[in-house]
Every structure is written in C-alpha cells, then in structure tokens.
Amino acid sequence: MAQKTVLIVYAHHSPGSFNAAARDAAVEELTEQGYKVIVSDLYAMDFRANATRDDVKGELKNPELFQYGDESMYAWMEGRLREDIVAEQEKVKEAELIIFQFPLYWFSVPAIMKGWMDRVLAQGFAFSLKQMYNNGIFKDKKAMLSFSTGSTQTMYQPDGINGDINVVLWPLQNGVLHFCGFQVLAPQIFWCPTHSPPAARTAMLDGWRGRLKGLLSEKPLTFAPCELFDLSFQGGFLLHDKAREEWKAKEVGITTGHHLGKALPPDNQTKVSLQSTSK
Template sequence: MIVYAHQSPGSFNAAVRDVAMQELEAQGYKVLVSDLHAMNFRANATQDDIIESRAFQYGDETMHAWMEGRLSDDIMAEQHKVEEAELVIFQFPLYWFSVPAIMKGWIDRVLTQGFAFSLQKMYNNGIFKDKKAMLSFTTGAIQTMFRPDGINGDINITLWPLQNGTLHFCGFQVLAPQIFWSPAHCPAAVRTALLDGWRARLKGLLTEKPLNFAPCELFDLSFQGGFMMWPKVREERESQPYGLTTGHHLGKPLPPDNQITAQPANESSAKPACKK
C-alpha cells in the first residue's frame, strides 16, 4: 500500500510513487495506492467519522464504532487496505518537519484505537507487528542542513515522532526511510539517479532489516510503575557510550543514525528486562 500526498501529478513525489508501483508490481505484488489529494480525503477528525454517533468522545467512540462497523466509509476503505498490506509506504514532501496536513489527517482518522493500537497492544507487541512500513519523502533542504551540526538539526530527531510515535507505536516493523534530498535543486541527471537508486532498493526492500527501537520488555508496563524503564536496564546501559535510541537517550549521546539506518541490535537492548 502506498499512501501518497502531493497535489501535482508532475511532481518528483509522483515519479517516486510510480517507480515503486512499477518495481513492486514487477515482483508480483499487488499495489494499492491512496492518492489523498485525488480522493479529496478529509483531513479533520470530526463527529462525521462515526455513523450514529452517541456520546461524542473521538478516541473512545471511534474505537467502539470500529468494533461495530460504524466508521465512515472512507475510513473503513482505508482500514481494509491496511489490513491487506504487507508493506505500507508513506510518500510525501516533508512539510514543516512532518507530513502534509492531508496525510496527518489520514493518520488521525484511519489509525483508530482498537484497529491500530491499544494499551495492551503497542510498539513491538503492537497490532501490526507482522507488517512493515516506511517513510519515503522529499525535502526542500539539502542533506547537510539536517545533520547534527546543520541549521535544521539532526534528521534522526525529526523522524522520531513519525517513526516511533506513529508507525512503531502501531507495531509496524519500520524500514529505514528513503530520503530524497532537495530534488528541486538538483539537475535532471541527479534526479534520474535518485530514482534509479530507489528502484534498486525496491528490489530487496521486503527483505531489509528494520530499524531498532526499545522493546516493551525493557519497561514496567503498569500505571504503578509509570511505564518507566526497569532500573536494572538503566544500570546495564551505564557503561554504554550511547543512549538506547534517539528518544531513549538516557542523557547520553544519541546512537548515530538510529532513525535512518538499520543497525545490529545491541545485546543489552535486545534482552528482556529483569523481573521485579
């Protein structure tokens, strides 16, 4: 499944989408595309998302509406696509260090509680743990602007809310992002090379190792324990030069390129935590 957000059919994002469709179909995959602008997909989450709304509290009521088949037709159609998908690619231009509003609306409305997550089923124990997902996007900025010493700051920090807080939270195995740095400022030959590189990656995309995140087993998953990391795990990390992930830095330097490169799991981060 490709969730696509760009207004122009002649955009570089459209070319990237088309390459993905062509290559994956050539491998024998069925590719479903949700062209959000062409669909006029509604971005704002409202009471209209629920048929026969009763006591409107969006999060809880959409969960019950999903269970009872009372979500609006556009949401249900997208949820069926996600259910079918082995891989979900989000294709978009980076807007304000995030996804465009129409794609954020897709996330808000389609990934409802119950369907995509619950307090019991999240992160590596999440509902979509057998599915893969990834971000594929263009930037206006050149690559050096998103380095730790670049003016925009570390791209790994920019990607953490989307990759951990959305995709990994729903259980997806998150593949490394495909980043097209500033194609608008590249000559045609470079843009062609970027598309060729994407095509080459797609040939082995489904076999790639996903990014590393902190597993739930490292945390006390109770309200009494505050969903905090077990003290023993923190003790084990004291001797490590880097934090566990971009978000779980533990006051240490961030692990290099934690959100853009799949790396071998650190042995101490892969172990289940000790019991109380």
C-alpha cells in the first residue's frame, strides 16, 4: 500500500509558540502512524502573501485590464505560474489531508496564510463553476482547520460577546475548503492557550494527539450538496423549490450559511451533524 501524505500549512512567527507545539505534535503522531508529513512553514519560507502580476510569467491574455483570477488560471493551464506557487500546488496534489495550523487573527487566518489560499488555490487547479463544493476538484481529499484563539470558548458561544464560532468559521470552511471540494473535518480549536495554565495547555496537546490517532477515518462536516440548487445562471444558483418546501417544516436551516431565515443548526461548523441534507 502506498504511503499516504499529509500536508500541514503552518503560519506562526515563533518556534516557541503553542501553534508550533500543535504542529510538532501532528508531525510526530502522523509520522509514527506511517504517514509522510510535509510542512509548509510559511513565515520561514517567506511566502509571498500578495497576489500580483509577478505570479504570472510571460504575456497577459488581457494586458489592458489585469484580472488575477483569469490570468492565474491561464498561467496554470499553460505552465506559467511562479515556481513558489507550483511547488505548493504539487504538495496539495500529493496530500490526502491538509491541516491548516494557525492562530486566529481578526476572526480569520493570518495574512500570509490567506495569501497561500489566494495564490495556490487557483481557478482551474482548485475549482471551476462546474467543479465546486461536493462536486469539487478535491472531493477525494480532506482538509481541516487547527487553530488557537486569543479569547475563551464562552466568548465564542451564540450568546458570547464575539458571537457564534460556527458563523466565524463558515467563510473559511465552506467558502474556501468545501468550495474546492475538500471533505472538511471538524476543526481542532485550542481555546485561549496563552492565558491558560501549563496543565491546561498540556491537556490540549494531549487531546490533539489522541484525535490524530484516528483523524483520517473521521466523518466530515455536513454541507448542503449542489444537487439542492439550480446550478445555472438562469436559475440564479438558488435552492430548488422542492428543497425549499422540504425545509419549510423544519425548525432549523440547512447549514450555518443556508439558514433560510430559521435558527442555525447547532454546531454546524464544529461537529459532525446527524441532520439530513437530502438530494
């Protein structure tokens, strides 16, 4: 049986950080299980966050109006992307699982990691309007977020001052990972390690190591399948009438994003749901 590969896309400045410890725990545990583990340490690599004209070699298709998405797609198709982008795309192609390890910055990923997403997950390579969400290019791969927060867990509850963590995670997990087709595993959240006692931090890492033992066999989170929608410009990519009727009698919406004006399904972005999203 061929050795399976896990890619860890890591973003933290300090080798002494909790995120570094979480990264190291993943490398050690997964390597011990026989996986090949690749780490893209973005700060150490000085990875460029800016998506610019420099990412495209050669002539532009439309030099009068530079559109990064279109030009990077053509460059990917023709082998004209910058070497640092191509190197990361090769890692993505090899990996069965991608773990994004980072501290939560302003309710999102650090800029350098956002730049990795902007530049590496190019149109054509990672998605198209015909290959997206559960029909996406990476539908046979898994991905997950593993991150630390600066706030306590109670602050990210639906009645907490920061708001529901499920809402915070929706753009990243649905809009980036699931959009590219990834099966998205529940996030690993390390709540406020900076202000936690040493014993609590140790317990967090022990819990992570324990989860890693069966990580690739976990069921992914539930998202609304494309089959529920009219996937045409004429139909506006809107929910089919049949699906809309089906959810009329339900107390909660389909997902955190597709709430349909109802209560959000509890923990839709943090735990595997038993709720059906029929096709």
